[in-house]
Amino acid sequence: MYALPKGEPAVQGIQLRSGRTERKPRGHTKVPGARIVGMRSIDDRPEEVAGRQVPGHWEGDLIIGKAGKTAAGALVERTSRFTAIIALPDGRTSDAVCNALIDKVSDLPDRFLKSITWDQGSEMAKHAALTVDTELDVYFAHPHSPWERGINEKTNGLIREYLPKGTVIPDDSRILNEIADSLNSRPRRVLGYETPAEVMAELIAAEIHSTD
Known part of the structure; x- marks a missing residue:
């Protein structure tokens, strides 16, 4: 569909989930940002992460609200697509996000x-503290490479159905948990039409059985 002339998808009644009429171009000048101290590159991740067969590996990002004044964190587990949305009542400083x-x-x-x-x-400048407290290894995608967190980007698009761009992001965890529960209860074709909640429950049950 992206090969069609501009405007033709709309004529044929084809609409992207994002609401755009064409794909956003990836080619642009890359402006280097401030380097995060001690960050580990996505290139250093274990091979098991890429295959999505081993559960427990997550992708994350911020969902930014109107005028950049509000935000929430979004986490998605790569194997099950299980989603968690994180309230940020104290803002999106590195301390608050961590x-x-x-x-x-x-x-x-x-x-x-x-x-x-x-x-x-x-916002992830304090990633070392996150690792110390949770034992989660933190890896960083390359700059301007959202496809390296493709599942997270896809999930952010689903979250935007509830929290469209240009709206205020609530800092009430109850509201955000309701959105996450709705997403985790939605059957997914990629999961054989099971829901992320069902797949996560199966993974937990399998892990418990394997350790008995």
Whole structure:
């Protein structure tokens, strides 16, 4: 469909989930940002991460609200597509994001906390503290390479159905948990039309059985 002339998809009634009329171009001048101290590149991730067969590896990013004044964190597990949305009532400084992530992952099963891949945003400057508190290995995607966190980008698009761009992002965890529960209860074709919640439950049950 991307090979069609501009405007032709709309004529044929084809619409992207994002609402755009054409794909956003990836080619642009890359402006280097401030380097995060001690960051580990996505190139250093274990091979098991790429295959998506071993659960416990996550991708994350921020969902930014109106005028950049509000935000929430978004985490998605690569194997099950299980999603967690993190309230940021204290803003999106590195301390606030790190503390919110630590609180959130404490609710998740320890066996499924192996690594997290994030972009090179300054909100993850305190990634070392996150690793110390949670034992999650933190890896960083290359600059301007959202496809390296493709599952996270796809999930962010689904979250935007509930929190469109240009709206205020709530900092009430109850609201964000309701959105995450809705996404985790949605059957996915990539999961054989099971829901992320069902797949995560199966993975947890299999892990418990294997350790008995």
